[in-house]
Amino acid sequence: MALDRISLYNFRNHAANELADTRQFNLLVGENGAGKTNVLEALSLLAPGRGLRRASLEEMVGPATASGFAIGASLNEQGHESARLGTYVEGERPGRRLVRINGAEASATSLGEWLAMGWLTPAMDRLFTDSAGARRRHIDRMALALDPAHARNVTRFEAALRERNKLLESGGDATWLAAIEVQVAEHGERVASGRSLLVSALGDELSTLPDQPFARPLLTYRAGGPMEFEALREEFRRQRGRDRAAGRALSGPHRDELEVVMAGSGQAAAVCSTGEQKAMLIAMTLAHASLAAEGRPGVLLLDEVAAHLDPVRRGALFDRLRQGRAQVWLTGTESGPFSEILGEAAVWQVAGGKLTRL
Numbered sequence: 001m002a003l004d005r006i007s008l009y010n011f012r013n014h015a016a017n018e019l020a021d022t023r024q025f026n027l028l029v030g031e032n033g034a035g036k037t038n039v040l041e042a043l044s045l046l047a048p049g050r051g052l053r054r055a056s057l058e059e060m061v062g063p064a065t066a067s068g069f070a071i072g073a074s075l076n077e078q079g080h081e082s083a084r085l086g087t088y089v090e091g092e093r094p095g096r097r098l099v100r101i102n103g104a105e106a107s108a109t110s111l112g113e114w115l116a117m118g119w120l121t122p123a124m125d126r127l128f129t130d131s132a133g134a135r136r137r138h139i140d141r142m143a144l145a146l147d148p149a150h151a152r153n154v155t156r157f158e159a160a161l162r163e164r165n166k167l168l169e170s171g172g173d174a175t176w177l178a179a180i181e182v183q184v185a186e187h188g189e190r191v192a193s194g195r196s197l198l199v200s201a202l203g204d205e206l207s208t209l210p211d212q213p214f215a216r217p218l219l220t221y222r223a224g225g226p227m228e229f230e231a232l233r234e235e236f237r238r239q240r241g242r243d244r245a246a247g248r249a250l251s252g253p254h255r256d257e258l259e260v261v262m263a264g265s266g267q268a269a270a271v272c273s274t275g276e277q278k279a280m281l282i283a284m285t286l287a288h289a290s291l292a293a294e295g296r297p298g299v300l301l302l303d304e305v306a307a308h309l310d311p312v313r314r315g316a317l318f319d320r321l322r323q324g325r326a327q328v329w330l331t332g333t334e335s336g337p338f339s340e341i342l343g344e345a346a347v348w349q350v351a352g353g354k355l356t357r358l
Contacts, residue, residue, distance in 0.1 A: 002115065002297035002327035003043065004081075005074040010062035012038040013353035021357075023346045025321070027338055028331045029358075030350030036331040039350070040119065040301040042071045043329060045087050045097070047117035048109050048148050049141060052301065057089050057097055063353075067091035075114055077297055083114055112148030116292035118326075119301035120285045128260055128269035128277050135258040136195075139221075143198040145292040150194045157187035161249060164236065168244040178237065184252070185233035191253045192227040199258065205287035213313045214286075215272070215279035216263040224255025278308060282317060289326045298326035305330060306337040315340060 006019040013035045019026075028036040037053075041060070044052040051060075061069050070088035074081045086100040087108070099106045101114065127138055143150040160183040167177045199221035209216050226232045235251055236243075243249045260269035262276060269280055282305065289300045300321070306314050318340050321328050332338060335347065347358040 002075065002077075002299050003046070003073045004076050005072075006043070007070070007072045008039070008042050009070040010064040010066055011042050011069040011071060012060055012062050014038060014042070014355075015063055015353060017353070017355045019346075019348065019355060021346060022327070023344065024327055025341045025345035026327070026329045027335070027341070027345045027347045028329070028350050028355075029333070029335050029347060030331075031333060034350040035353045036350045037121070037303050038353075039355075040121075040303055040329055040331065043073070043299065044117060044119055044301060045071055046073055046085050046111060046299075047115060048112045048144055048151055052119045052121055052303075053123075057095060061089065061094070067094050075297060085111065085114060087111075109148045109152060112144065114296065116145050116289075116296045116298040116326075117301070118142070118145055118285060118289045118292055118298070119303070120281065120305055121301075121303040124281060125274075125278060127281060128272070132255075132257045136254075136256055139195050139198055139258055140191075142202070142288050142292075143194045145288070146198060146201070147194055150191070153187050153190040153194060157184065157191050157253060160184040160187055161252070161254060165243075165248060168240060169247065177240070181233055181236040184236055185229045188232050188253045189227060189229045192223055192232075192256065195253070195256060196221050196223070196227065201291055202284065202287050205291055206283060209283060209287070211264045213279065213316045214283040215276045216283055217260045217269060217280040218263050219284075220259040220261075222257040222259055224253055224257065225251035227253075275308070279313060282313075286317075286320050286324070290324060293325040298324075300324075300326040300328050302328065302330045304332065306332055309337075 004020060004022045008014040008017045028039055030036050041051050041053050061067060068089040068091045072086040075083040075085055083102055088098055097108060099108050099111060101110065127135060140150065140154055160180055164180045164184055167180060199219050203219050206216055226235050261267060262269060262272055262280060269277060289298060292298055309317065314337060335342060349356040349358055
């Protein structure tokens with residue numbers, strides 16, 4: 001068990017709700033628009049990052065007159081509370097998300113030291129046909145769950161890269177440009193290393209799985225340029241003229257790509273069937289959850305994951321989740337697809353932002 005005594009205040013359509021006596025499987029059932037995904041989003045904010053919707057803080061504030069929200073949960077390990085985690089927005093500072101751990105102020109990054117969080121949502125179903133940028137964001141989120149410092153590395157790399165682009169456009173001082181390129185290369189090396197290690201570890205974890213029923217994916221990390229500091233710094237120095245003409249840097253970690261093919265057929269994931277793509281995405285999510293939960297409590301958020309799975313794949317999914325170390329939160333419009341786990345799950349009915357334990 002990972003999270004218990006969960007409280008939501010003024011978060012989206014949840015004015016005030018509590019979830020207690022959680023289990024390994026936790027199921028939220030209700031009509032579309034009832035607020036099931038909002039609960040998952042709230043839980044996702046107990047980890048570093050912007051949450052599973054990547055929404056602005058203003059969008060998350062709920063129906064009360066207050067201009068902030070609050071989310072809290074107890075972290076349980078082996079039946080005992082090991083920490084109390086909380087994140088909130090104050091009315092006086094609506095654009096800043098604050099964090100408390102055991103009552104003391106903390107950084108959002110430090111949440112990752114206590115809890116490993118992963119999720120799968122319907123919006124992620126188009127990952128393989130989406131842009132390379134979307135896939136970079138996906139592997140960055142997964143890398144963040146393994147290394148809380150990864151988000152800071154990405155932020156610093158992107159900021160330094162923007163500064164370099166501005167200097168190239170304005171014809172800025174060459175000495176200052178060289179200094180900025182040192183920063184781009186330093187942070188870029190860390191970003192590329194984090195992504196490469198993540199994809200390698202995922203590949204190792206996936207290699208232990210059978211090709212069925214989840215259509216095992218084979219992953220390849222394609223670096224968008226040199227990965228080591230000196231080579232990357234030299235690449236940026238050497239390509240100043242080209243990048244100035246293009247208005248952007250044409251090589252570097254911001255050009256990285258994740259390539260995915262289906263084991264067995266060797267077919268690119270982008271041209272596989274919708275069912276095969278969903279199965280590969282589930283396999284990746286389960287493999288990542290196994291990696292992320294090593295040494296820390298893990299939480300896996302699965303939004304409408306059973307809706308498009310046949311009974312065989314659904315049963316295999318529940319078996320894998322049952323064997324895993326992560327606490328699992330699932331949503332669905334009805335309980336029927338979850339009949340295999342109802343006897344062992346904590347179940348809540350969600351309606352109009354209200355939660356009722358069944």
